[in-house]
Amino acid sequence: MPSIVSTGIGSGLDIAGIVQSLVAAEGQPVETRIAQQESRAQAKLSAFGSLKSALSDFRDKLDTMRTLEKFLSRKASSGNEDRFTVSAGTNALPASYDLEVVQLAQAQKLTSGAFVDADAVVGTGTLTIQIGAETMDLTIDGTNSTLAGIRDAINAATDNPGVSATIVNANSGSYLIVTGEATGAANSITISQAGGDGGLSALEYDPGMGLTSMTESIAAQDALVRIDGLDVMSESNTIAGAVQGVTINVLEDSGGGTDALLVENDDQAAKDLVSGFVESYNALVNIFDNLTSYDAENEIAAPLVGDSTLRGIRDQIRRELSVGVEDLDATFSTLSEVGVEVQLDGTLNLNTERLDTVVAEDFVKFGQLFSTTDGFATRLYDLTDGYLSSDGIIESRTQGLTATIDGYSDDREALNDRLASLETRLLRQFNALDSLLAQLTSTSNFLTQQLSTLPGAGNQESS
Secondary structure (H helix, E strand, C coil): CCCCCCCCCCCCCCHHHHHHHHHHHHHHHHHHHHHHHHHHHHHHHHHHHHHHHHHHHHHHHHHHHCCHHHHCCEEEEECCCCCEEEEECCCCCCEEEEEEEEECCECCEEECCCECCCCCECCCEEEEEEECCEEEEEEECCCCCEHHHHHHHHHHCCCCCCEEEEEEEECCEEEEEEEECCCCHHHCEEEEEECCCCHHHHHCEEHHHCEECCEEEECCECEEEEECCEEEEECCCEEECCCCCEEEEECCCCCCCCEEEEEEECHHHHHHHHHHHHHHHHHHHHHHHHHCCEECCCCEECCCCCCHHHHHHHHHHHHHHHCCCCCCCCCCCCCHHHCEEECCCCCEEECHHHHHHHHHHCHHHHHHHHHCCCCHHHHHHHHHHHHHCCCCHHHHHHHHHHHHHHHHHHHHHHHHHHHHHHHHHHHHHHHHHHHHHHHHHHHHHHHHHHHCCCCCHHHHHHC
C-alpha cells in the first residue's frame, strides 16, 4: 500500500502553508521581473507593428507618385454633352478644338415584305447572310420554313456573323427585321438564297447584285465628325486617336453648328497627389512622436523611447526630404520651392499659393520632381521599401523581439521547475523535522510518565 504522509502532526505546525509561503517568496521576485520584461518586449513588438503599418501606408502613397503618368493627368471637356462627351489620357496635350458631329454611326436594318403572320411559310433552300468576310449558310427545310422558324434559325446559329432577327406584327401583316449588331459602313448586310423551292427569294438583299426584296430601313454608316474643319470618320460612335490621347463619344448630330472640345492639364489631380503625400507623411511623423514620447508628469515612457532603429528611420527620411533633385532643369529642385514646407514640429505644410503657381507654370517638371529616378517619391519609396522588406531592419527587430518573448516563456517554465524542486526539498526537510519533533515529544512524554512513578514523586507533587 502507498504510504500516507501528513505534515505537521508531530510539531503542530502548518508545514504545507509554511512551504508554500517560502516557495512564493522565492519565486515572486523572479516572476515579477520576467513579467515586466515580457510586457516591455510585447509593447515594443506592438510598437514596431504600428511603425510598420504607418511606413506601409506612406510607401503605398509614394508608389503612386513615382510614376510620372500619375502627375500628367489631363482632363477634357465638351462644350455640349448632349452632342458628345470626351475623356483624356495622360498623353493628351492641352489644346482647344471646334467639333461638329455631322452624323452618327449606325448599324444596318433590313425589313422584309408583309406576310400573313409569323407562322406563314416562306420557303426552303439555303439562306446565306454575309457581313464583310463573315458568312453564314442556313439550311431552311420543312422544320423551319416559316417566318418564325427562319427568325429562330438566324438567332440560334453558332456561326452568326453578327445579325439578329425579330418579327414585327403590324396591321398590314408580319415583317421579318434583320439588324446588324455592329455599326459602320463596312458592316453592311447581304442576304441571298439558293436551291429549295425559291420562296426564300422574298428575303434577299444585295443591291450590288440587284437583289432588293428586303428594304433597307436604316443604312449602315460610319460616324463623321469635323474637328477644326477636318473630317474624321469612325465605324463606331466612339472615336479614339483623332485627337492625341482623347476619346470622343458622339451622341447626336450638331445640326451644322460646332461646340468646343477643350483639353487641359489636370492641375487639381497633381495637387491632390502632393496633398495626400503630405497627409501620409504627417501621419508617419505622428507615429514617430507617439512611440518615442515621455510623460514627465506621470513618468511614463512610450515603448520606443531612445530606440536607435526608429531614430535611424526617422532621421534618414528627414534627410531625404531636405536633399534637392539634381538635373531637373527647372526653376525648383526642393520641396520648399514648390510649397511643401517643413514645420518646427517636423510635419509638412502646404503653401497652396506657391503650389498653385508652380503647377500652373511648369506642370511636367513638377511631376518629375517626384517621379524621376532621383525624385522625392522614388528615393523615399526605395528607402521605406528597404525598411519593410523581408530582410529589412523592422523585420529583423520584430523577429528578435519575438524570440525574446519566447525566451521569457522558457524562463518561466524553468522557474516553475526550480520552484517545484524547492517545494519538494522543503517538504522533505520539514517533514524530517516534524518526525524528529514527534519522536522527542514521545520520549518526553515517556520520561514524564516514568518519573511520575518513582517513590516520593507523588509526595513531591502534593507538597
